[in-house]
Amino acid sequence: MSHTGSCVCGAVTFEITTPVTETGACHCGMCRKWSGGVFLGVRVPKDGMTIHGKDNLTIYTSSEWAERAFCKSCGASVFYRVTAPGPMNGEMHVGLGTFSDASNIPLTGELYIDLKPDGYAFAGAGRHQMTEAEVIAMFAAPPPDHA
Ligand SMILES: [Zn+2]
Ligand SMILES: [Zn+2]
Numbered sequence: 001m002s003h004t005g006s007c008v009c010g011a012v013t014f015e016i017t018t019p020v021t022e023t024g025a026c027h028c029g030m031c032r033k034w035s036g037g038v039f040l041g042v043r044v045p046k047d048g049m050t051i052h053g054k055d056n057l058t059i060y061t062s063s064e065w066a067e068r069a070f071c072k073s074c075g076a077s078v079f080y081r082v083t084a085p086g087p088m089n090g091e092m093h094v095g096l097g098t099f100s101d102a103s104n105i106p107l108t109g110e111l112y113i114d115l116k117p118d119g120y121a122f123a124g125a126g127r128h129q130m131t132e133a134e135v136i137a138m139f140a141a142p143p144p145d146h147a
Pocket of ligand 2: 027031
């Protein structure tokens with residue numbers, strides 16, 4: 001089953017052509033500002049998604065290693081994409097909130113858990129949680145996009 005989605009106004013739509021099995025949350029300051037809350041992203045490999053209305057996207061270079069795309073008409077955050085060279089180059093994290101049907105996509109991980117505002121938390125247990133220091137260690141080389 002492929003997943004489809006769109007921005008708020010519908011100028012940008014997409015179809016994910018690879019399997020979607022999980023979503024992850026990012027509590028970093030940049031994702032919070034960009035998404036207006038906590039960002040829930042679905043990892044999609046390079047070329048794993050067909051985008052319609054690309055001309056309606058604005059690509060913001062948010063760091064030396066990633067960019068973020070939003071609809072220039074309605075402002076909806078659509079995806080984060082890795083631009084740094086390496087195995088993750090081109091990988092996208094598509095906002096779960098843009099999905100037409102986000103059911104049956106479990107939240108399996110949380111990044112920058114130590115930066116999460118204390119006024120809210122996801123229910124349930126068993127998710128893989130990583131602190132800022134752990135995320136930075138995982139990516140090792142360049143300074144992470146998330147700040
Ligand atoms: Zn839009
Ligand atoms: Zn983030």
